Amino acid sequence: MIEDKNQERTDLSQLGEFGLIDHLTKHFEIKQESTIKGIGDDAAVLEFKDKQVVVTTDLLVEGVHFDLSYMPLKHLGYKAVIVNLSDVFAMNADATQITVSIAMSNRFPLEAIEELYAGIETAAKLYGVDVIGGDTTSSTTGLLISVTAIGTVSKEDVVLRNGAKPNDLLVVTGDIGSAYMGLQVLEREKEVFKVNPNSQPDLEPYTYIIERQLKPEARQDIVKLLKELEVKPTSMIDISDGLSSEIIHLCKQSKVGCDLYENKIPLDPQLISTCEEFDIDATTVALSGGEDYELLFTISQDDFPKIKANPNLTVIGFMTEEHAGMHLVTRAETKIPLKAQGWNALNDQTNQES
């Protein structure tokens, strides 16, 4: 959090709108066969042949979704792409193209926007998606990024939220809750920095959970893995708002109930120790934290043998009849109703407890 006062600073107005777009997008390469024409016309031209096409869009707003005092611009550009690709993968689709629109105030010099685009480019390259368009404009105050992601999937492979059946197993990828606690650590260090700008924070005990917040990944690997394992989920969603909220979406849209086992929820050891330090319940964080960008899906019990050996996949519960309701089965083996608390409820708890 130490600023380099000797940074180069090029004013955006020197380039003009078209100059700026040319400057920022000249490195972008077209790699997808389905991209016929990328940036540079009134619209991009794509060709998907017999594939189905999925489209999703997300806005990230300064002061709402990110805080530039601890989110480096390159990471922000990266994350803006990831949160959209995650939605594509949640359809069991391959991501193919993105458009990126940015509104930014004049307080950002060209070098700052280059950092942002460097993050966008890094994510696009790593995930093999083409940047095919966008818009760059000024804003009266903050920074805002709007990404639309496009993907393709064979008609028979697409997975919606509404296909779960009673007795299906509920499966989650990776581990849950870390991104939220990473944010809590960053928020705490920001407060410390405000009081004493010379303090040097020791973030070593939090590297994993901070990375989960600042540089999340989208589970492209899971879409491939499921194909290799010959498992087609019956329903799927990505975890952006917290596990319980996403489970409720699957249940409501599939018209089923669910038993979720607290002791099965995959938690990273760093998350557990940080929750202890903050005196906050790790299960509550996993249920309501959000921003994990893991995938949550249901499979037929017949498919269990295919997934059981895989360390990326954890069975955390099973679906029930709709009238049975949605429940968390606690470690003490009591059943409590599952609620979509979301961040607000969690913030209340954090405020009360810490």
Next chain:
Amino acid sequence: MIEDKNQERTDLSQLGEFGLIDHLTKHFEIKQESTIKGIGDDAAVLEFKDKQVVVTTDLLVEGVHFDLSYMPLKHLGYKAVIVNLSDVFAMNADATQITVSIAMSNRFPLEAIEELYAGIETAAKLYGVDVIGGDTTSSTTGLLISVTAIGTVSKEDVVLRNGAKPNDLLVVTGDIGSAYMGLQVLEREKEVFKVNPNSQPDLEPYTYIIERQLKPEARQDIVKLLKELEVKPTSMIDISDGLSSEIIHLCKQSKVGCDLYENKIPLDPQLISTCEEFDIDATTVALSGGEDYELLFTISQDDFPKIKANPNLTVIGFMTEEHAGMHLVTRAETKIPLKAQGWNALNDQTNQES
């Protein structure tokens, strides 16, 4: 510009994010055959079969692209859709789907956002496009709308910016410059209102040009007309930034020059009289004004007989060899180089002259 102090006002936080999206999108109907699944999953699912797909995106930012003191929210929603559809039609494509993302501060009550969505819905219905997704989030200050539009076109019908040949005719639809002068009238009335809030402006002499600014239309009809006339333009672009800037785009991308005839540029009588009143040159307004959302295209001379009788289409010049350069042939029959002045240059002129 008189506020009704008794308006209903529902706080956005009462609904929550999912409640808000449900509330706003429940009227949206799916009509396009290519829309398999619209709003309600991680992503929309589309199927285009053997068609090519065009994708374009635009951001509208409060204080930069619009001023809510004279832009009603319903018109703003309508216009945000139109500016994107215009880009789809400029590819000679049919518009099929849009996504709409909105960031807004808490100062807007639910009723305001409903107005905005009513405009979006009106445009979507009129142009026959499905609203298949989006994002609604808060912002720390103003209002921002990000729209992505999708369209389809047969491979052999797509028209890019780079196909113009020397001797091709340069054709424009409708009339040019009115949207910019409509904005000047609105800006003037805003200043008058600031000084004397009781003044009742007489906008009768400006109805057409104000409508061109507040409620522009996209030329879907021209895409149909060209098909009926069996004319495929050699290049095409929509006029969002001013005629001269768009001509320069076509010339540069097609590697040709151009002679544009001042006396052929189609101007509405109301535009001419308003320019006289403001003591500003109407040709300059047409060349640099922007926001007309007309189409500018080139055709082979062989196709001239097919279009000459049509009142929607005006031949305003012809393309030349690249080395001949880009010129405006004035009423006095002198040739001056065509410059992409854009709004900034025009604002300077307005400031100097008025």
